[in-house]
Amino acid sequence: MSGMSQDTICAIATPVGEGGIGIVRISGDKAIDVASGLVRLRSGQPLASVKSHALHHADILAASDSVQTGDSSSLQALDEVLVVVMRAPRSYTAEDVVEIHCHGGALVLQALCEMLMRRGARLAEPGEFTKRAFLNGRLDLTQAEAVLDTIRAKTSSSLKLAQEQLRGALSREITRMRDALIGMLAHVEAAIDFTEEDITFIELHELEAGLRRTRAEISRLAESCREGRVLREGVTAAIVGCPNVGKSSLLNALLRTDRAIVTPVPGTTRDVLEEVLNMRGVPVRLLDTAGVRDTNDQAEQEGVRRSRTAMEQAELLLIVLDSSAPLTDQDRTLLLEYQDKKRLVVINKTDLPCRLNPSELRAPQQSDSNWALVWISAQTGAGLDELRDRIRTMILRADFEAGEAAVVTRLRHQDALVKAIEALDGAVGSVEARLSGEFVAMDLRAAIDALGEITGAVSTDDILDRIFREFCIGK
């Protein structure tokens, strides 16, 4: 991998399709050289001598390959552009970078990239610009991941979290804990070398306290992973219930559009409909499903089967009941299912006279935080604000605020933290058992490496490939 970073790479950095501007990005030792054959500055200056980090007005000249006269009359203007040169190390990749800002159209950008490749650049792999930024020490791995999270953020809370991480909040925390462990390892190793009397009691005592303190800090950070992932990835919530209770009406009311078909005929919805919405800062993937009932209609049977699949996928079920009718056996069955999931019972149609007996709707346990009940009218909008609040509190800890403390947002981070915790447990065990310092040192090293994997202080090609594969080309 490191050999490849000698290559000069290029890619279209903006989305495909029509746009006001489209940007082609070139990075590497030969970036300026590769670009200068195609870019003719209006000022007449050669590209190699222009001021760094400034925009220059230019034309892209497309030469047919056979014409090598260098005579500008045989060259054709491909587009009028702005060019910026960012000399190493003050660029995103810390290499020489040239960005060419064209008019945004697929053809121009494609043609430009092809010409750059003919002049010796190579098409960048997904995430390769960011990977170079990492390999050249501009970003650590958590920051590289935060670049992707910023691009993908769906709510302002997820964006805030990504920005905190990009500014290094998580790396600082990890590095601080890792440094503490490295300090302890140095003491243990010194004691091993100084063999005649092994480690003294007071040192052991301090060591054990230090190990326990760092273990507690790591475990607190690991606990933030659920919240972090909810904000980064969102959660899936399925709207389920018997036919005609108002599931599709609820989806429409939450989205404030007529997304789903609503009719007074039971069995209207067949396919699962999916929409993402921002629920008080949490991205929620909302699934509207077919009403569950026994039916002979084949299409409806398939719809019910899909509802089941949606219920299994979802972390949260919004179980909709119709308050204007008594509970049905089907309702009762549904209320008893999926007790391992978070369940919010939504009693709809409160604008109509109530014929439902609420005493039948006891929570499995009154204190269960995975169960709640709200009364709403999808038609008038009554109770929808409370519903939104409930959804948020069911999926995020009440006191959780993005950007207050370092937060872990990926399973990759959490897996590494768990590895570190297990290693520290081993180290504490060895200290307690008064085993040789070698054992303590071995576990300490494992914990230090696990933390290092998060920031990239310790990394393998395999880890890097997995991370950067998720990126798009041009980032």
Ligand SMILES: Nc1nc2c(ncn2[C@@H]2O[C@H](COP(=O)(O)OP(=O)(O)OP(=O)(O)O)[C@@H](O)[C@H]2O)c(=O)[nH]1
């Ligand atoms: N009065 C009143 N009627 C409602 C309310 N919500 C839905 N309805 C009506 O109930 C009927 C069924 O609504 P839908 O949203 O299609 O119900 P559904 O649960 O999606 O039904 P299926 O897709 O057939 O399972 C429609 O006539 C709606 O107008 C409400 O809050 N109040």
Ligand SMILES: [Mg+2]
């Ligand atoms: Mg429906």
